[in-house]
Every structure is written in C-alpha cells, then in structure tokens.
Amino acid sequence: MSSIPAALSPRRAAFFGGVYSNSHALEEAIRDARRRGAEALFCLGDLGGFGPHPGRVPAILREHRVTVVQGNYEDSVGHDRPDCQCGYTDPRDNRFAQIAYDYTLANTPASCKSWYRSLVRTLRIEMGGRRLLLCHGSPRRQNEFLWRSTSPVPFLERLLRDYEADVILCTHTGLHWGRTLPSGGQVINVGALGRPANDGRTNVWYALLSVGAAYEAAGPAPLAVEFVPVAYDHERLAREMRREMLPEEFVETILTGWWTTCLEILPAREREAGRF
C-alpha cells in the first residue's frame, strides 16, 4: 500500500472509473470536473477494454495529471496475461470479454504496458480530515465486484475497519452507487466512463467529492458526493468502434445505454433493472 503524498488533500476532487478506452468521454469528464472546481483528478483503473485505440487514454491521463490506480486490465495487459481476470463462466460472456481483451492487448503500446505495471493497487489520500482509500475492485481484491445490492452495511463497515479508512472509493462494476454508513464511513463506487450505466441513457458517470463548508469550524464530516452525468460524442465513438471491427454488441451498448454482454456478473437486482 502506498503512503499518502502530503499534497493530496484537495477540497474537491473528481474520481473516474472504468474508462474502457473511451477517450472522448474521458476528455469531456476532465473538462467537466475542472469546470466544477475539482483540484485533483483520480482514475481507479480499467483504462482499456471494450472501446477503440487503447493507446489514447493513457496519454490523456498523463497530460492532465490524473493520478491512476491499477485495475485488473492494467495488471493483465501490463503482464501480457491471457485474459482480463474478470472470471466469467458463461461462454458468451467469455467470448466477448476475450474479444475486448485480445484487441486491447494487441493494440496497447509497449510504453503503456510498462506504465501499467508500475501503477499502485491502492492509494491513500485525505480530504477534509477524512482518510480516503482508493482501489479498483475492493481494498482486498483488485477484481472483487462491489455492487450496491450485494454490499450490505455490516460488510462495508468491516472493510472500512479492516483497512483503516473513512471512505473507500472503487469502480470495477461499471455501475455507480454510494452508501453513507451508520458509523459515518462512506463507500463510493464511482461508476464508469467507458460505457453507460445500463439504464437506457447514453451518458456515462463519474463521482465528485467535496469537503463541506463547515469543515474548518466543525471538523471532519461525511464528504459531499455528487454523481455527475457526462454527455459526450457517443456516435463518434460508435463510428470508431465499427472502424476497428469491434463487436456490434459493444456498439449497441454505446448507442442505446443498455448492456448487451458480460451480464453474468450482475446480481439479480441490477440485472432486473437492465433490458438484457
């Protein structure tokens, strides 16, 4: 686990997850976060997969000084592993996951791979006197899924206790949610910039956290959490995906907002909310 750089104690910060090579959404989210006064930008991993041209996203992140935590995709691609480690058992899900992974692996520049290997798995920062722990899946496993409907309060309190944090931020599922717990702790899944949230809308999401105005007088309190929708040129992304011969099922998700693949991992509640 990395130590806390002293400079990382912003009053307002943006947290991006699951970029999946969606460079257009990433650029729009960065612009939006700056416009909203974010002093620091973080990305919780899974830079590639699903979308086209995986070399673009790392360049944008570095240009805008986004601090990046390693996701399972960076671990896999960085080490030339055979798959993305998402652990699908359904043959259809596996086939599409493998198509996305093989394309990303083949098109990721070598310089990105060495950078991926160097990324930290967890990062600790501070905001308004609160200890934040940034990770990809969960603090204990890079590829653990923390869904809203299967992450009960006692379990989240345990994670906060075990990992000595006031706030845990994660991604990996692609769906954003947050819980403020009876202890005052917070767990926030920041969602994904790479594809829509399986809700029939084409926008994607990121999380904006702010220190409350009363912090100086009253001391640490739960951070204000805002999930921000990001509209971007999704039709341009779809055209690029088609040019790269990525599956039409992926393009359909970008154009409709409904997930069409890799549905096996969804819990009943989240699956019921989708179309497929």
Add this chain to the structure above:
Amino acid sequence: MNGPQEAGRSCDAWPKVEMTGLDTVWFYVAGTLCNLRCTHCFISCSPDNRSHGMMTLQEMHPYLDEAARLGVREYYLTGGEPFLNREILPILEATLRQGPATVLTNGLFLDQLTCRKLRAIADASDYSLDIRVSLDGWGPEDHDRIRGAGTFHRAVKGIRALAEHRFLPIVTVTEAAEGVGGIDGRTRFLELLLSVGLSRPRIKILPLWRIGAEAGRARGYESWERLSSDATTPEGLAALQCSSGRAVTTRGVYVCPILIDEPGARLGARLEETLRPFGLSYGACHTCYVSGVTCRT
C-alpha cells in the same frame, strides 16, 4: 468413502484452508427435510430425514446478529426444501434486512401467491434476492428419474411463475445431466430455459459430490480422491468457499454446506468460534478443489 479415517491418514497430514474472513453464511432453514427424495442428494434429504431440523426465526436471530457483527456479506437459505419451513417468508424478510440472500429450492412450491409475496419482499429490501431452482436434465425423462415422477413439469411451472413476477431465477443443474458441463451442453440447456419461458436465463452448473444418496446412485469416493499438500496451491485453497463461508444448522456451525453429515466438519455452536483453519480431509474437498466449484451464486 468420504471421511479422513477411511483414507488412512491423520488429520494433520491434510492441506489446511485458512479462514480469511466470514463473507458467506448458509442457513439450513429446512434442515434435511424435503418433499422429494432425490437419488443424487449429497445429504440424502427426504420427507423423513430429521438429522438436521427446521430452523425457526427465533433460532436464526442470534446467528444473524452475530453475522452482522462479523460483517458478513451474503446469505443462503437452503435445506432440504426451504419452502417446507412455515416461517420461510419472515425468515427471508429478516435476512434481507441485513444483506443479499439466495434461496435454493426445487421449485415445487412456487405458486402465484408465493411468488407475489416473494416479489413484495424483494422490492422492500435494499439488497438483492436470488432464487435458485434445480433442474436435473433436459426433460422429464432425466429430471424425474432423479427427483420423482411429475417433478420436471412442476419445477418448470414454478420457474415460469417466478419469471411472471419479474424474477430472473438461476437454474441449477448438476452434472447428473449428461454433457451439461461442456459448452454445447450449456448452450443446449440455455435453449431449454428459453423454450420454457425464461427470456434471460441464468444457469449454474454443479458437480456431484459422491456422498449421501449419490454414493449409492453412482459411486462413493475412492481412497485416491483426497487432497495432499504438495498437490494444492495457496491460491487454489484461498478460492475454496470454506476460506470465507460457514453453514448453520440446528445442530451447530459446519465448515461448509456440503459436509453437514460429517461430525468432524462441525466446528462449533456459534459462528465466531468456527473462524479457524480447516483440514481438507474429505473426498468432497477433493471435488471442490479439482472442479473449482463454489456453492455460491
């Protein structure tokens, strides 16, 4: 042959699984009582098997309280047949107040009224409710041979009733259905589920544990079907469900939901006292490790 003594080694010789933290609790809410007498049941559940009894809501409360203190992530309600338990719906409500739950059923009691009540309970909870229904084969000829005459059509009717109430049931199939483990078999099974009215079928394939009734239907474990420390890896052991789960019956807390008929697998009366390493000395442990299976959804 399932136990360690029969295999001729002392318990110290087996690979041990560390308990990494209690994520999963199984409740045998129906004990070993079932309306069916399936020929492959690994704990020989039946209408007259009372070796583990029905759990009352009152009996479950201390375990639920303990589970909350320990930060448990998910719950499973099983048996036997859970819907034989007259308190199953209040038990489910109490469980879902605390975390996500999965109910494992043969589907025979899933009528319209029950499904309507289940839907209301699911909608009132912040957490996910999964219903797992067992089908053992491609049609009545396979399924009914294992589960009894007429059970295939009744289970399918239950599955349809769930779908009509917006559930997406997980259909569990064991490898007693020949060929289901391969991609072709899985695809064929998905087609079967589409044909009976599940528009978004979800399936889980389970191996057969060669204990209980299954030892008589096919065969029991051979003495070589045991794990040894030099044939296991730390990652493989950590992936086993006994590294993060326990099973509760009216007789106490067991290492996993498979071994509740093994006295050596009973680890205590309360959850907290069972959070210790376990030696993988049983034939069933060999099946879990080699197949990579978890009973979890």
